Amino acid sequence: MAKTLIAYFSHAGQNYSRGGIRHLDVGNTQVAAEKLHHIVDSDLFYIDTVQKYPEDHMEKIAVAKAEFEANARPALTDRVENMGQYDTVILAFPNWWTTMPMALFTFLESYDFTGKTICPLVTHGGSGFSNALKDIARLCPGATITEGLAINGDDVAHCDRTLTVWLGRIGLV
Template identity: 55%
Template sequence: MSFSDAKCLIAYFSREGNNYVSGRIVNLAVGNTEVAAKMIREITGGDLFSIEAVNAYPEDYTETTEVAKQELRANARPELTDQLENMASYDVIFLGYPNWWGTMPMPVFTFLEEYDFSGKTIVPFCTHEGSGLGHSEKDIAKLCPKATLLKGLAIHGTRVNDAKKDIANWLDKVSAAF
């Protein structure tokens, strides 16, 4: 099976606005993970789905990191703004997120627990500022034990706008696993 044979979903959580980039806080018009998700859509032709929490994170970067740390410690499952009507129709789910405190933001945990991923292929990708995928792949495997989990891609946030070639190379490698 290739991407053209599979029904692909690119589900992602991204945060625009104040973000940590190369050691300083900058204002991003589009979050890094969304940039990568749109590149994956361009290559695979998959459908995009934005994972968003009902309660938005603070505009201030430092405040957001504190909220994210509290959610992680509490193992919170923030309510999401939208639901997918047709998850059963997808074969491959590209799952994107920034690395927050060594794993995915808690809304991504909510997303993974709201659907049955049995028999599906999950392909993670994350943006980060030096921490890579952290332990997010292990967390995905634990939450979705009946899914096939392929090797994820970690994209340094400062380089996301120039990552299309790296993403295409990674997609070539993972497509061989279908």
């Protein structure tokens, strides 16, 4: 039986929104991942780093930039048990420095995605996927990558219909 995993990285704390900085108790990507989990029969996995990112937006940006420039692979706190049981992975993440957070690179390089379907979803502040789709394809050459969905972080609270339509287009509902 085909199983779906929603693997997501999200960051709470300060975030750029509507032209300024505001505090998020729950990160935008987590909101989207939990909405997806209510729509699709799936397991949910939080991609978490050992070294936590600062809550302060400018400090977080500085750390994310340094990781990007160093092509870092931050250590993760946990692994997906029995990744082989999943045929489909919805991969949800924010856009950081023109791609995914470097923790997603660590995650994708930790498993063999050959024969799996990856469904990318990005939350962003205006830049969409940037280079993330290209990076996913490079890191997972044996995977099928579906049409992705880009959701502006300011719209994530009310994106249920958008998620359902996307899931329909990629054959998950």
